[in-house]
Amino acid sequence: MPRNSSSQQTSVRRKGIQSVEIGVGVLDAVVRLGAPAGLTDIARASGMSTSQAHRYLASFVNSGLLRQDAQSGLYDMAAGAIRIGLAAMARLDIFAEAGDLVQKFVDMTGRTALITVWGEQGPTVIRWYAGNPPVFTTISIGSRLPLTRSATGRVFLAFMKEEHVADLQRAEMALDRATSPVDINAVKLKVREAKMASISNDLVPGLRAIAVPVFDIQKQLTMVVTTIASNSFDPAGDAAIADSLLNSCRELTQRLGGSWPS
Known part of the structure; x- marks a missing residue:
């Protein structure tokens, strides 16, 4: 028979900043797409409008987490995201x-x-x-x-x-x-x-x-x-x-x- 465990209890969702959580969803969409992607594809993968997605993408480009190719207009991961990812992998057991x-x-x-x-x-x-x-x-x-x-x-x-x-x-x-x-x-x-x-x-x-x-x-x-x-x-x-x-x-x-x- 299965044993009782605290892991079976429903955890309470912590209060946070909703806009940050939405922004992380946009980053996750870029990751899941697996290649440089355009605004329309990222918006669709994020489940939001193109205008809303564009604001988040602009902020991530400004912060160095994403980059936008000047010719194609496609978005991809930038040096800031790579640094975070490498740091996470280095600490992963x-x-x-x-x-x-x-x-x-x-x-x-x-x-x-x-x-x-x-x-x-x-x-x-x-x-x-x-x-x-x-x-x-x-x-x-x-x-x-x-x-x-x-x-x-x-x-x-x-x-x-x-x-x-x-x-x-x-x-x-x-x-x-x-x-x-x-x-x-x-x-x-x-x-x-x-x-x-x-x-x-x-x-x-x-x-x-x-x-x-x-x-x-x-x-x-x-x-x-x-x-x-x-x-x-x-x-x-x-x-x-x-x-x-x-x-x-x-x-x-x-x-x-x-x-x-x-």
């Missing part, structure tokens, strides 16, 4: 951010979760967050998970560059004695479409796993968050758990300055 969100997920759902990164020998568990009831398994911090037969590994297989996973993939496939070989291309396609991987009773009998990617500012896979469950948890709840984990990993990707794949 990605595993502290990940730990905060994953612990909230565990508190809310009661499910055990783990964080895995790519190590010298492949997907390696570096963090473990025990649920309630806890899951007892041979998998622990430091364990290496297979690429082809684990939910976690399949996320790495789908989202990492081919050159990083090719050798390990070939080695695993050569040793795979299963009667039904893994269709690697089908696995990759399925995981990329769903933005997650799941298995049941495959890697460890009696365990189900759901794994979701997290991306960094360079749009590269930086870690995988996986939740595992024993038969103590009703499989009927797995769909809601998957949605919750997807939401957590989207938020974590955003915190890290990354972009969620379309």
Whole structure:
């Protein structure tokens, strides 16, 4: 059963300056557009009129956060915004951010979760967050998970560059004695479409796993968050758990300055 947590309580929105919050929305629109953009596109992405957007854009140009190309008239991020972004990245502890969100997920759902990164020998568990009831398994911090037969590994297989996973993939496939070989291309396609991987009773009998990617500012896979469950948890709840984990990993990707794949 999920545990009660203060993270489940509705937070009270702090009083602020509305015009500043609206202005931040304009900056966010410029970021989301992903390339130099004109007034009309920025206004549309911000959900405001062109005249209102123009006033905010003029202020940001004057303050050095945005720049406007003299010939095309397009707006883009300027040196001031770059300095702020670099300072934020320099102070960012990605595993502290990940730990905060994953612990909230565990508190809310009661499910055990783990964080895995790519190590010298492949997907390696570096963090473990025990649920309630806890899951007892041979998998622990430091364990290496297979690429082809684990939910976690399949996320790495789908989202990492081919050159990083090719050798390990070939080695695993050569040793795979299963009667039904893994269709690697089908696995990759399925995981990329769903933005997650799941298995049941495959890697460890009696365990189900759901794994979701997290991306960094360079749009590269930086870690995988996986939740595992024993038969103590009703499989009927797995769909809601998957949605919750997807939401957590989207938020974590955003915190890290990354972009969620379309």
